[in-house]
Amino acid sequence: MSVTYSLTAIAARLGGRVLGDGEVRVAQIATLESAQSRHISFLTNSKYRAQLATTEAGAVILAEADADATGLPRIVCANPYAYFARVSALLNPLPEIRPGVHPSAVIGASARIDPTASIAATAVIGEGAVIGADSVIGEGCCIGENAMIGSRARLYPRVTVYHDCVIGDDLIAHSGCVIGSDGFGIAMDEGRWLKIPQIGRVVIGNDVEIGANTTIDRGALNDTVIEDGVKLDNQIQVAHNVRIGAHTAIAGCAGIAGSAVIGKYCLIGGGARILGHLQLADHVEVAAHTLVGKSIREAGSYAAIFPLSKQEDWRKNAVHLRHLDQMAKRIKALEQQFESLKTSITEREE
Amino acid sequence: MSVTYSLTAIAARLGGRVLGDGEVRVAQIATLESAQSRHISFLTNSKYRAQLATTEAGAVILAEADADATGLPRIVCANPYAYFARVSALLNPLPEIRPGVHPSAVIGASARIDPTASIAATAVIGEGAVIGADSVIGEGCCIGENAMIGSRARLYPRVTVYHDCVIGDDLIAHSGCVIGSDGFGIAMDEGRWLKIPQIGRVVIGNDVEIGANTTIDRGALNDTVIEDGVKLDNQIQVAHNVRIGAHTAIAGCAGIAGSAVIGKYCLIGGGARILGHLQLADHVEVAAHTLVGKSIREAGSYAAIFPLSKQEDWRKNAVHLRHLDQMAKRIKALEQQFESLKTSITEREE
């Protein structure tokens, strides 16, 4: 049986105003559409308001403006989406940590593992590595020599942290992500590539989440830096010497090329690409699948997307892109010829 | 020595009509260009028909329309490409399964593993997990608590299945793929991101193949669903609450954002992106590297690709995209001015 909370108990912990029967108990959170009586639901997008009339939810979380939009037992608050996140965390606590090292894990003799930490089966912790209090290192994770991981980290199975990387508290790292692999540094010399040793580290702040199969390369000379509160989705590539500013969120499959510096509170869309050595100001939003080819100095939303069409229309239209410069010149020529024709007509009339 | 089959024996198993010497034996399948006498080859694309004259293949698979295109021993059938797939499977059977659990694997006490299944070295199976008959869990795979995997699954090394995910029969999952990682759910609250617990699952039907390093996130509240017969190539990202319809095939590096619903029998090209909450009808084809930014209600082929040019031509042409609206207005102005000039000339003449 899962734990249940009354609305009154939830509001006592998380704030907000209870309207209707505060003794209604809820066990889980659900969308308006799928909720049943043991669920608390939420309205965070006005386009779902009509569902308030039909939902079977036992209770609802609402913004102040919607306080009277339903007669259901409800909690009214300033930011229903954040409130929903908090209620969900309350109703879905993480599994308890079982401190200790699984017998199949392999731990370097000089590694320092906090006694409250949990090291799962087949994990490998290198010499000199440090694992902080209440951290969980999942199955098959490989933590390199002298890497440091703070407190309350949660590494899902098969995460790699290379040697010497430094990670703050409250890291969440999903399966398959790689932190600290070599940056792509090569120098051409007489017909072959020489490898440039990548001697920087990856340094990650507090409260960072890293998605499945995301890769973050170590710096070439200086460090690659991920500041506090950064959220990275799956399959993102962060190249060497990138700096990602605090509280920036990046969606899946984005790629950040070497030495790019991204500001704080940026939102980078899925599959977007930031070229190397560019700088993005704070509060920049980049649309999905957009290539950023020059620095962005000013907050705001930016995009570069080819609009979708049916294949046959696309074919007909796209071919002209190879002649756009010519088209522009033809327009200019028409304007000039038109002007001179008008002038000559006028002159003739005078 | 590999096993050989006569054409007659192949046709007895797989159907089709044998023409020429049915006792010719073949050991392997090969392209027309590289085949030798012990090989059976195939013609599935008319542009290779000339190779029929020069191939050294011992036998050939052909469509009815091409039945007389060669005098080589041959099997004539309705769908040569599918027939080729079946002959190749016949000549290249999967290695036999060695049932049992490798001593280095770590198995949760309450996991239920079918006695015909094979659990390879260093695999980890969580508490309450279920592994079906004749399934192979490769080296270093991590199967989470209470995850369920059906019969005849083949997980290559280093696959992760998170807790509670449910997978049907005949799964093929390649190395490094991740099933059930947390979706990218965050809520901004007073300057920092709150994590939204991802309490849905990934639910996968029968006969699904998942490529290397592909990631499929678990649902936020409801489940992420992959229907029967879906084929996913490598490095695809499937976000939370996506539904992919039966028999849809998606090429490498594509990304499907949260809550997108893709129909049945769709073909999504490599590197394509489908934005969140969109719907694609059945039988939609999306070209490679195309962003789908609105729902597609009608079957058909869709594209959005910038055409390739030499860098200097691209530079010259692309710059005008920033002024396309102005160009359109200048054309309209020219048309209007031209009309009024024509009118005024005509009036003057009257």
Added chain:
Amino acid sequence: MSVTYSLTAIAARLGGRVLGDGEVRVAQIATLESAQSRHISFLTNSKYRAQLATTEAGAVILAEADADATGLPRIVCANPYAYFARVSALLNPLPEIRPGVHPSAVIGASARIDPTASIAATAVIGEGAVIGADSVIGEGCCIGENAMIGSRARLYPRVTVYHDCVIGDDLIAHSGCVIGSDGFGIAMDEGRWLKIPQIGRVVIGNDVEIGANTTIDRGALNDTVIEDGVKLDNQIQVAHNVRIGAHTAIAGCAGIAGSAVIGKYCLIGGGARILGHLQLADHVEVAAHTLVGKSIREAGSYAAIFPLSKQEDWRKNAVHLRHLDQMAKRIKALEQQFESLKTSITEREE
């Protein structure tokens, strides 16, 4: 304490001309901006020349043309970037290999592992696999049956090499990369996909580096081939039967579709896509995020990128792409109407 070298000792090993005090000793390499007295720095890009005046580096590497641009102790050479790479390798030697097999590794009875090789904790080596001299197989790596890896390979943790793949000497493979997974080969038959067995291998030459979470599929019938000196960044997808020519370098997140043939000394930008069955000549450069949709027969630089703008400008301009063909026709119509108007005016005047 790290080892130090005098400039004279460095030049004795690596060539170049010492100017100023050759007895100055350096312990590490650093950028002009961050270098201190124990560092040797370098000038490889003229835009940093001003930093020569303010750097605190103990010594500098310079091109002949810049030999007199500073009074600091310096080494003058033909290719400062390559020289920097060599000095860095000298100052940052790889950790020494500890030959032998970790007790937690699992080794097939018929595998042949050179006694100078190092097999790390939890690695698994299949039956019949061969590991060459001085090679390092990292933690959690899985080497398939009969795979062959040459000498001096360095596989970081959690690399997978599938059965039968063949790899030359001096491979560097980063964490999470997958070599030899099945290509995406499927044939539609009466409403469902049949799998086409992928019976080719991956064959990799000497001196190849493969980035984190990059995937290289085995061939369908023939092999996938990566020639000598190829450098692959992170999260690249190489499909079945691709051939990548010697010394080609490919940046992160690029995707190469099936049977594409890429020439030698090509440079492929991050996130670029090469469609299947295309051919690229030697010395072709493809810009980042560019889709190559036709073969490139001629060396040179190619691009196909939508230029970035503010979202509102993008919206205004991009909408016209769906009417570009119509715009072109309207321009043509204007030109024709204009010509005939001019003609008629001239005729009237005569």
